[in-house]
Amino acid sequence: MCEDIDSISAHHRNMTAAECAAAPAAWFNRYGNLYRPRTAERFTPGGTVNGKELREGRASRLVVRASIEGIIDVNDSDAWIRPAATGTAPEELRHRAIRR
Numbered sequence: 534m535c536e537d538i539d540s541i542s543a544h545h546r547n548m549t550a551a552e553c554a555a556a557p558a559a560w561f562n563r564y565g566n567l568y569r570p571r572t573a574e575r576f577t578p579g580g581t582v583n584g585k586e587l588r589e590g591r592a593s594r595l596v597v598r599a600s601i602e603g604i605i606d607v608n609d610s611d612a613w614i615r616p617a618a619t620g621t622a623p624e625e626l627r628h629r630a631i632r633r
Contacts, residue, residue: 537622540593541597543594544586544589544590544593544594545594546588547582547587547589547590548586548587548590548591548593548594549590550582551582551586551587551590553576554576554582558576558621559577561573561576576611594608601613606633
């Protein structure tokens with residue numbers, strides 16, 4: 534399923550960037566200066582994602598979904614549970630944690 538995780542990740546990033554940029558474009562154009570820099574980054578790259586890349590991202594999502602559904606069917610499972618992480622975040626990523 535994840536033989537080409539780099540490709541899957543690239544498709545996913547393109548797709549989400551394009552969708553983030555398209556949905557609230559008018560809002561972002563007016564209030565974008567109020568966004569935190571890392572949040573604003575999710576909106577601006579979408580403008581550089583073309584229609585072909587967006588279609589490829591959506592198609593890739595369907596391929597991954599079908600792969601997971603196939604594994605579930607073959608194993609007669611009712612659900613797919615996968616941990617988001619296998620342990621604590623590496624030190625270099627801890628600054629990205631949400632602070633409240």
